[in-house]
Amino acid sequence: MQHSLKTIFPNFSNELVATIEENGSLQDFKAGTILMRTGQYIKNTVLIIKGKIKIYREGEDGGEFLMYYLQPGQACAISMICTAKSEKSQIMAKVVEDVTVMMIPLQLMDKWMMEHRSWYEFVIETYRSRFEEVLEVVDNIAFRSMDERLEFYLKRHSDACGCSEVNLSHQEIATELNTSREVVSRLLKKMEQRGLVKLNRNQIELLK
Amino acid sequence: MQHSLKTIFPNFSNELVATIEENGSLQDFKAGTILMRTGQYIKNTVLIIKGKIKIYREGEDGGEFLMYYLQPGQACAISMICTAKSEKSQIMAKVVEDVTVMMIPLQLMDKWMMEHRSWYEFVIETYRSRFEEVLEVVDNIAFRSMDERLEFYLKRHSDACGCSEVNLSHQEIATELNTSREVVSRLLKKMEQRGLVKLNRNQIELLK
DNA sequence: AATCTTCTGTGATAAATGTTACTGTAGGTT
DNA sequence: AACCTACAGTAACATTTATCACAGAAGATT
Numbered sequence: 017m018q019h020s021l022k023t024i025f026p027n028f029s030n031e032l033v034a035t036i037e038e039n040g041s042l043q044d045f046k047a048g049t050i051l052m053r054t055g056q057y058i059k060n061t062v063l064i065i066k067g068k069i070k071i072y073r074e075g076e077d078g079g080e081f082l083m084y085y086l087q088p089g090q091a092c093a094i095s096m097i098c099t100a101k102s103e104k105s106q107i108m109a110k111v112v113e114d115v116t117v118m119m120i121p122l123q124l125m126d127k128w129m130m131e132h133r134s135w136y137e138f139v140i141e142t143y144r145s146r147f148e149e150v151l152e153v154v155d156n157i158a159f160r161s162m163d164e165r166l167e168f169y170l171k172r173h174s175d176a177c178g179c180s181e182v183n184l185s186h187q188e189i190a191t192e193l194n195t196s197r198e199v200v201s202r203l204l205k206k207m208e209q210r211g212l213v214k215l216n217r218n219q220i221e222l223l224k
Numbered sequence: 225m226q227h228s229l230k231t232i233f234p235n236f237s238n239e240l241v242a243t244i245e246e247n248g249s250l251q252d253f254k255a256g257t258i259l260m261r262t263g264q265y266i267k268n269t270v271l272i273i274k275g276k277i278k279i280y281r282e283g284e285d286g287g288e289f290l291m292y293y294l295q296p297g298q299a300c301a302i303s304m305i306c307t308a309k310s311e312k313s314q315i316m317a318k319v320v321e322d323v324t325v326m327m328i329p330l331q332l333m334d335k336w337m338m339e340h341r342s343w344y345e346f347v348i349e350t351y352r353s354r355f356e357e358v359l360e361v362v363d364n365i366a367f368r369s370m371d372e373r374l375e376f377y378l379k380r381h382s383d384a385c386g387c388s389e390v391n392l393s394h395q396e397i398a399t400e401l402n403t404s405r406e407v408v409s410r411l412l413k414k415m416e417q418r419g420l421v422k423l424n425r426n427q428i429e430l431l432k
Numbered sequence: 433a434a435t436c437t438t439c440t441g442t443g444a445t446a447a448a449t450g451t452t453a454c455t456g457t458a459g460g461t462t
Numbered sequence: 463a464a465c466c467t468a469c470a471g472t473a474a475c476a477t478t479t480a481t482c483a484c485a486g487a488a489g490a491t492t
Contacts (some may be wrong), residue, residue: 076367
């Protein structure tokens with residue numbers, strides 16, 4: 017099998033992997049697709065096999081605010097939490113790099129919690145890590161000014177891709193931080209003067 | 225029994241209630257006690273029987289930021305999430321009104337998930353509602369300005385106590401919103417001029 | 433090459449929030 | 463009453479962030 021579940025989710029037991037392959041459905045989505053909207057009911061738990069999904073909050077005025085990214089081996093905590101009670105989504109999920117996901121019907125999610133220890137642990141760990149990530153986001157906006165938040169944002173990006181280049185326009189960054197492009201340009205320029213980054217068109221190299 | 229678990233947690237099954245009473249330990253804490261600190265390891269899951277606990281994030285500079293309050297019938301989601309792996313706390317928990325809590329050793333928390341359906345559902349629901357609350361907090365700081373946040377804060381308080389008076393000093397409010405007392409005073413004065421509140425010493429009456 | 437579009441840089445200005453400093457007031461204490 | 467302390471009001475100023483306006487640079491298209 018091309019995308020071995022067992023490789024991507026190494027902690028799943030063999031029985032669990034078999035059950036998932038039997039009951040879940042693999043689906044592909046192109047970059048740009050919105051997988052989940054605020055207010056929409058959730059019908060599936062989503063495991064990411066390949067690609068990248070952005071989880072963000074949308075303001076009433078249409079502003080965005082990045083919460084975190086989901087990558088292979090991870091799952092959407094919101095879809096898990098909400099599924100349990102078939103609740104509405106509180107967030108937006110948008111594909112940023114073509115993804116392959118495993119969709120798992122909501123009834124199974126609950127059932128497996130009791131039957132598969134490794135599923136239970138995965139779900140709990142997913143909750144925990146996402147909760148932590150959101151807390152970190154709160155920290156950032158509550159206690160830090162824009163320049164620090166920008167640095168943190170860039171660092172998170174380069175950590176995620178494992179490289180030191182961030183291929184984004186200033187406008188894209190501004191959107192995710194819910195600020196304006198000019199502010200991002202200005203702050204980046206200052207960072208460049210401090211020798212922290214090198215600025216190219218559609219690309220920011222982290223130097224430190 | 226004075227504080228009947230079954231009354232405060234109506235969804236718990238009778239067996240679960242019995243198990244909790246057998247294994248948990250009731251403890252009282254005075255207002256002002258800090259039950260949990262950032263970085264501290266968590267050894268128990270905490271169920272609130274009586275009183276009120278404030279869950280907040282602490283900035284490096286000592287600033288505070290209110291996440292939410294815990295009241296009778298609720299549990300600390302962080303303690304549940306972290307317990308599962310005996311992780312460190314990411315937040316601060318401070319008693320604001322004398323509390324009685326039920327402490328449950330971490331091993332049992334996990335065990336009961338498998339054995340008691342009503343416990344499982346309670347835990348999941350706790351995760352869900354807290355996650356939602358934190359998302360709302362993010363919304364507020366990300367998309368709203370201080371005057372809107374203040375209004376929201378006051379509303380949440382009066383909703384929580386079921387009355388229209390909020391008995392807090394400007395300083396206390398400022399601390400929880402991580403701003404300064406002067407800003408709160410100014411904004412409250414404006415709200416008073418708009419006829420939204422009436423200001424007294426240590427008290428704010430909501431008029432609308 | 434000429435044209436267009438997108439991205440970036442930057443000044444000027446406005447608005448929101450934070451900070452400093454000082455005043456007055458209510459309530460408690462002696 | 464005299465005093466003290468916590469709380470509240472407010473002016474003046476600093477800083478941060480948002481907004482507007484415009485210009486130039488890098489790529490893409492014709």
